Amino acid sequence: MSTPVIPETITVHLGLPNDKTAPNVRVPFVDYIKNVASSEIYPTWPDAALRANILAQISFALNRVYTEWYRSRGYDFDITSTTQYDQKYIQGREIFENIGQIVDEIFNDYVVRQGTVQPLFTQYCNGTTVTCDGLSQWGTVDLAEQGLVPYEILQQFYGDDIGIVRDAPTGPNLPSYPGKALRLGDVGEEVRTIQRQLNRIARNYPALGQDLPLNGIFSAATEEMVKKFQQIFNLQVDGVVGKATWYQIKAIYNAVKGLGELTGEGLTIDEIDRIFSKVLRRGDTGDPVRTIQYYLSVLAFFDDTLPQIVIDGIFGEATEQAVRTFQQQQGLTVDGIVGRNTWDALTKAYNQLRASLPEQYLNASDEIYPGKFLTPGQEGPEVASLQRLLRRAALNVTFIPAVTENGVYDAATEAAVKSVQERTDLEVTGITGPLTWAAIAAIAQGL
Numbered sequence: 001m002s003t004p005v006i007p008e009t010i011t012v013h014l015g016l017p018n019d020k021t022a023p024n025v026r027v028p029f030v031d032y033i034k035n036v037a038s039s040e041i042y043p044t045w046p047d048a049a050l051r052a053n054i055l056a057q058i059s060f061a062l063n064r065v066y067t068e069w070y071r072s073r074g075y076d077f078d079i080t081s082t083t084q085y086d087q088k089y090i091q092g093r094e095i096f097e098n099i100g101q102i103v104d105e106i107f108n109d110y111v112v113r114q115g116t117v118q119p120l121f122t123q124y125c126n127g128t129t130v131t132c133d134g135l136s137q138w139g140t141v142d143l144a145e146q147g148l149v150p151y152e153i154l155q156q157f158y159g160d161d162i163g164i165v166r167d168a169p170t171g172p173n174l175p176s177y178p179g180k181a182l183r184l185g186d187v188g189e190e191v192r193t194i195q196r197q198l199n200r201i202a203r204n205y206p207a208l209g210q211d212l213p214l215n216g217i218f219s220a221a222t223e224e225m226v227k228k229f230q231q232i233f234n235l236q237v238d239g240v241v242g243k244a245t246w247y248q249i250k251a252i253y254n255a256v257k258g259l260g261e262l263t264g265e266g267l268t269i270d271e272i273d274r275i276f277s278k279v280l281r282r283g284d285t286g287d288p289v290r291t292i293q294y295y296l297s298v299l300a301f302f303d304d305t306l307p308q309i310v311i312d313g314i315f316g317e318a319t320e321q322a323v324r325t326f327q328q329q330q331g332l333t334v335d336g337i338v339g340r341n342t343w344d345a346l347t348k349a350y351n352q353l354r355a356s357l358p359e360q361y362l363n364a365s366d367e368i369y370p371g372k373f374l375t376p377g378q379e380g381p382e383v384a385s386l387q388r389l390l391r392r393a394a395l396n397v398t399f400i401p402a403v404t405e406n407g408v409y410d411a412a413t414e415a416a417v418k419s420v421q422e423r424t425d426l427e428v429t430g431i432t433g434p435l436t437w438a439a440i441a442a443i444a445q446g447l
Contacts, residue, residue: 002272004066004119004165006108007173012089013077017070024077025091029173030107033058034095037103039088041137043096046144050102052153053124055164056135057087059111062119067259068176072251078173108168111154114161116266122158123262134158134262158262176250180344182241184223185372185382187433189276192216194241196271197253198225204256205232216276217431220377220409280338284315287427287435292338294434295350296322298368302353305329311438347371367444369437376430378409386432386440390416393443399423400443 010029015022027035033054041053064070064079064086071078081089111120127136135157143153154162178190195212202208208228212221223239230237233248241249258264280288290313300306306325309318320336327334330345338346351371367389370382384407394400394416403416414430417440421428424439432440 002274003117004062004110005169005171006062006110007065007078008170009173010061010065010079011077011173013070013075013080014089014091015080016082017075017080017085029061029170030103032061032089033107034100034103035089035093036061036087037099038096039090039093040083041099043098045141047102048148048150048153049140049144050099051106051150052140052144053135053137054099054102054106055109055111055150055154056122056124058107058109059119059122060087060124062110063121063260065173066118067254068247068250069254069260071175072247072254074247108170109164109166110168111158112163112165113159113266114163115268117269117272118259118267119165120158120162121260121262121264124157177243177246178340181243182218182246184218184220184239184378185370185374186218187216187373189216189274189278191218191222192275194226194246194249195222197249198222198229201229201249201252201256205229207232214275215429215431217373217375217433219373219375219431221375278339280315282315282317282320282336285313287313289313289315289319291434292323292343292346293319294369294438295346296326299326299346299349299353367441369434374409374432376409376411376414379407381407383407383409383413386417386437387413389437389440389444390420393420393440396443396446397423 007029009026010032011024011026012032013022013024036057037050037054040057041050043050061079080086081091111122112118113120123132123134124137125132125134127138135154139157140153143156148156151164182191182194192214195214195216198208199211199214202211202225208225212219212225226241226245227237227239229249230239230245233252235245235248254260257267259267277284277288280292290311293309293311293313296306296309296319297311300308300322307318307322309322323338323342324334324336326346327336327342330349332342332345354368354371357368370385372382374383374386384405387403387405387407390400390403390413391405394402399419400416401412401419403412417432417436418428418430420426420440420443421436426436426439
């Protein structure tokens with residue numbers, strides 16, 4: 001999860017959730033709020049009452065979007081049009097002028113619980129024929145007539161510890177699912193999200209096991225916890241986080257955190273922090289840039305149209321030009337910036353190259369990173385390749401301990417990897433990513 005944004009559009013299901021005959025309509029978010037407000041409250045109410053109600057309606061809708069309340073349950077919409085479940089929306093209805101003006105002023109403000117970031121589930125009812133634990137719509141009128149301002153009115157119903165986020169940024173209403181399955185060896189912020197959510201779920205479902213490190217690396221331990229989750233919740237037990245598993249994890253996480261409840265525990269800013277950049281661009285430095293340069297360098301070795309670059313961890317002019325050339329080859333937006341689409345295309349091209357190496361390079365295939373992180377406990381031919389590479393490297397230096405080529409990422413393999421990381425100024429994790437692999441290969445080549 002990331003910091004909430006105001007969605008440019010929202011998809012409304014014009015009926016009950018399970019009514020498959022009811023259509024979906026996608027409307028601008030600001031128009032949706034104008035429609036709901038015009039359908040649920042009266043334009044003759046005091047201005048403070050109108051604003052308090054509209055803030056509650058905005059926050060309610062944003063909570064549904066942010067938690068993907070319906071999408072995590074397999075639906076293809078964000079919210080329904082019925083007050084039995086959500087808010088009243090009447091397709092094509094007239095909008096009251098003063099209500100429309102207020103919505104235009106505050107559509108990107110919403111209510112939170114202080115210390116949390118997700119839009120509060122601002123439950124409400126009319127307060128006459130229906131009562132509830134949240135806001136009373138008619139009750140806001142009495143409070144406004146007593147002279148309370150909108151924030152004070154909301155405090156009366158939701159508590160003194162609420163806050164108002166003002167002028168939140170807008171953005172496209174994108175699904176949280178990254179668009180491709182996550183599996184053993186993958187790395188990134190989406191993997192870290194899964195690790196964080198599984199760790200919280202495990203507090204309620206201890207059979208999932210011990211906490212995973214929040215490193216964003218889909219390790220053997222991460223795969224094992226995913227399998228346990230899939231088994232508990234009757235999903236295909238394959239250890240792969242496809243769309244069904246992704247949204248089931250999110251639904252259970254929302255439930256144990258109470259993110260769709262008025263009194264839930266909420267999300268703190270620490271729980272949505274990132275360690276992986278969304279984009280890499282000119283001027284950036286560090287290991288993420290080195291990783292991009294490594295992939296580009298390998299591709300350039302086999303493709304003369306790609307410029308060769310130095311793997312120095314500095315996103316300078318040469319790296320930007322190489323990225324632009326690659327983007328042009330792939331039919332991507334040519335901006336020299338490595339975002340999700342460029343990164344996905346880069347890793348796909350790299351993996352395709354490795355899978356179809358020219359015959360004359362097959363003997364050197366161990367020197368080319370297998371395209372996924374290798375972690376302790378993992379087994380398979382990629383681990384055997386790593387062990388062969390370590391054994392070759394050990395012939396050239398004395399600091400790499402002995403390793404057996406058994407295809408199992410055992411303690412000896414981990415120790416050997418750590419020894420290389422220590423001597424090459426890499427983070428000492430015992431995990432083999434592209435930079436560690438490249439360092440081992442360089443030692444094996446006597447460089």
